[in-house]
Amino acid sequence: MGSSANQDNVASLATDFYSLLESFKETPFYHLLFEIFLVLTVLWLILFRKPRRIEKKLTEKEKQELIDEWQPEPLVPPVDANHPALNVRVLDGIVGKTIEIDGKKSLNFATFNFLNFVGNPRIADKAIQAVQKYGVGSCGPRGFYGTIDIHLELEERLAHFFNCEEGIIYSYGFSTVASIIPAYSKRNDILFVDEGVHYAIQKGVEASRSTVKWFRHNDISDLERLLAEQDIHDKKNPKKARTLRRFLIIEGLYMNYGDLCPLPRMVELKYQYKYRIFMDESVSFGTIGQTGRGVTEYYNIDRRKIDLISSSLEYSVGSIGGFAVGSSFVVDHQRLSAQGYCFSASLPPLLAAAAIEALNIMEEKDTTLCDTLMEKSKRLHRKLLDIKGYLIVGEDISPLKHLRLTNSQNTVARLEEIVEFAQTRGITITVARYLNDEHHLPEPSIRLILNVEMTDEELEFLCTVLQEARVKVTV
Amino acid sequence: MNVGIAQGERNPNSSWLNSRGVWLTYIILLFVLHFILLSIPYITTPVAWTLTTTIHNICSFYLFHLVKGAPWETSDQGRARRFTFWEQIDNGVQWTGTRKFLQILPIILFFIASFYTKYDRTHFVINLATMLLAVVPKFPIFFGVRLFDINRY
Numbered sequence: 001m002g003s004s005a006n007q008d009n010v011a012s013l014a015t016d017f018y019s020l021l022e023s024f025k026e027t028p029f030y031h032l033l034f035e036i037f038l039v040l041t042v043l044w045l046i047l048f049r050k051p052r053r054i055e056k057k058l059t060e061k062e063k064q065e066l067i068d069e070w071q072p073e074p075l076v077p078p079v080d081a082n083h084p085a086l087n088v089r090v091l092d093g094i095v096g097k098t099i100e101i102d103g104k105k106s107l108n109f110a111t112f113n114f115l116n117f118v119g120n121p122r123i124a125d126k127a128i129q130a131v132q133k134y135g136v137g138s139c140g141p142r143g144f145y146g147t148i149d150i151h152l153e154l155e156e157r158l159a160h161f162f163n164c165e166e167g168i169i170y171s172y173g174f175s176t177v178a179s180i181i182p183a184y185s186k187r188n189d190i191l192f193v194d195e196g197v198h199y200a201i202q203k204g205v206e207a208s209r210s211t212v213k214w215f216r217h218n219d220i221s222d223l224e225r226l227l228a229e230q231d232i233h234d235k236k237n238p239k240k241a242r243t244l245r246r247f248l249i250i251e252g253l254y255m256n257y258g259d260l261c262p263l264p265r266m267v268e269l270k271y272q273y274k275y276r277i278f279m280d281e282s283v284s285f286g287t288i289g290q291t292g293r294g295v296t297e298y299y300n301i302d303r304r305k306i307d308l309i310s311s312s313l314e315y316s317v318g319s320i321g322g323f324a325v326g327s328s329f330v331v332d333h334q335r336l337s338a339q340g341y342c343f344s345a346s347l348p349p350l351l352a353a354a355a356i357e358a359l360n361i362m363e364e365k366d367t368t369l370c371d372t373l374m375e376k377s378k379r380l381h382r383k384l385l386d387i388k389g390y391l392i393v394g395e396d397i398s399p400l401k402h403l404r405l406t407n408s409q410n411t412v413a414r415l416e417e418i419v420e421f422a423q424t425r426g427i428t429i430t431v432a433r434y435l436n437d438e439h440h441l442p443e444p445s446i447r448l449i450l451n452v453e454m455t456d457e458e459l460e461f462l463c464t465v466l467q468e469a470r471v472k473v474t475v
Numbered sequence: 476m477n478v479g480i481a482q483g484e485r486n487p488n489s490s491w492l493n494s495r496g497v498w499l500t501y502i503i504l505l506f507v508l509h510f511i512l513l514s515i516p517y518i519t520t521p522v523a524w525t526l527t528t529t530i531h532n533i534c535s536f537y538l539f540h541l542v543k544g545a546p547w548e549t550s551d552q553g554r555a556r557r558f559t560f561w562e563q564i565d566n567g568v569q570w571t572g573t574r575k576f577l578q579i580l581p582i583i584l585f586f587i588a589s590f591y592t593k594y595d596r597t598h599f600v601i602n603l604a605t606m607l608l609a610v611v612p613k614f615p616i617f618f619g620v621r622l623f624d625i626n627r628y
């Protein structure tokens with residue numbers, strides 16, 4: 001019974017298939033033709049289309065030609081004996097308010113030591129304690145066993161200092177802003193960038209592969225012109241505009257010029273043209289504003305209107321690294337997308353401890369650090385204006401000033417002479433140096449940095465030396 | 476795809492179809508779809524085959540030619556944001572093994588479906604239409620083409 005049912009099933013399957021084969025013999029003509037065409041197409045696809053190779057192969061002759069053409073270069077090219085790399089000046093000890101170069105002590109107006117935290121004994125003690133507790137390095141990136149409780153504490157402290165939701169720290173000041181910009185702005189986005197931004201921001205903008213629109217330094221009307229042009233484009237193609245992101249990249253206090261950005265107007269334009277503001281406060285953190293909270297405090301602007309504030313811990317704070325603060329929504333994205341955060345080892349705990357102690361000093365109840373710094377900057381500015389023959393570039397409250405010689409005498413060679421003369425008199429200043437591939441280099445200048453613990457006499461001495469140097473150089 | 480290799484892939488969407496066993500999985504999944512359709516009562520074998528090819532071709536058109544970008548946090552700074560999945564495969568190199576495989580598969584399905592539907596005219600028209608939908612956009616002439624600006628940005 002079962003076996004005959006089985007046989008019937010098999011037989012019915014066979015007849016089904018047989019009927020299919022029969023119908024194959026009765027295919028309509030057009031169908032058969034089409035199927036033959038398709039078979040030929042398939043064969044053509046498989047056999048006759050090879051993937052195109054990108055590199056060309058060189059023939060033997062071409063290879064021999066290239067080998068014959070080659071001229072070896074000397075291992076060490078001839079170099080001028082006065083090349084700075086061959087005449088290295090050796091520093092000894094801590095580079096704080098005074099600096100010891102080649103055995104001679106001099107006043108330091110060259111390094112970015114605004115609040116004189118370098119060599120501060122309180123901070124040094126805390127750093128040594130951290131070495132005894134945590135060791136020297138953190139041995140890993142933040143995502144792979146490199147996060148230590150002191151990092152989280154520093155992030156919380158920074159967020160609390162700026163009254164923002166979240167903070168994130170980086171282990172190198174240069175790579176902070178150079179990682180932040182490409183994390184948010186991608187290939188088809190638009191960046192409106194001030195021409196006077198420093199090199200790290202320029203590299204970040206380049207790495208982002210976005211469309212960059214440079215506007216003249218601190219020229220709001222130029223920025224408005226660019227925004228209006230972009231607006232016209234957007235109205236012509238609204239579908240494309242909806243997929244674009246727009247950012248404004250500025251600095252709080254510009255390192256290359258020493259002046260503040262016109263932030264209130266930029267925030268107004270933000271709500272009109274719908275872009276996001278990323279502000280780099282490397283120089284203005286700890287120096288501008290009543291309590292050192294930067295340009296937003298100086299202009300009394302709500303920090304929630306600025307989408308991201310980034311800064312370096314290497315200038316006022318006297319540690320190493322950088323950070324960014326903002327809303328949680330914005331800052332959290334960097335934890336997976338910022339290259340400098342994910343793929344670099346995290347900040348050594350001793351430097352994080354030093355930064356926390358520096359924040360402690362800045363947040364002390366009756367501290368007048370930033371007030372004093374602004375006062376001294378104003379006084380220095382007035383004194384420098386009294387010296388004939390120099391052009392002072394920078395705000396009066398800025399502790400970073402650029403000095404230029406008037407009219408066409410402003411060359412790097414003359415400024416170097418001034419620097420050398422000042423060094424012989426016990427003042428260390430420096431000519432601002434830039435790399436060859438920087439965008440829109442500012443004019444040559446001496447970059448003067450004011451240390452908050454400089455006394456009035458020392459500032460007077462500086463002005464005297466600058467006056468003498470001027471006379472000596474232009475004679 | 477990213478497991479066990481030294482270098483990271485900038486856009487994993489370009490290489491995951493070249494991984495070990497993906498082509499076989501694709502064919503097996505197609506057969507699983509067909510068996511599910513066969514298990515539904517009142518669907519005869521010819522109808523099941525036409526349905527399989529139709530569903531496969533329409534889904535492949537949507538996934539390969541309508542959806543843009545990649546579901547990863549890619550490290551190519553958004554280069555793939557405006558490209559469809561088909562254009563991202565092998566980073567745009569044409570006529571590679573995967574592309575040929577994916578282009579020939581709907582044609583083979585068309586052969587099988589025609590055989591099982593006994594070359595009936597209605598089934599032929601439906602199968603032909605969906606096969607063209609799946610095969611024609613895969614030719615290199617259509618690389619980056621967005622007809623009537625649909626799906627361009």
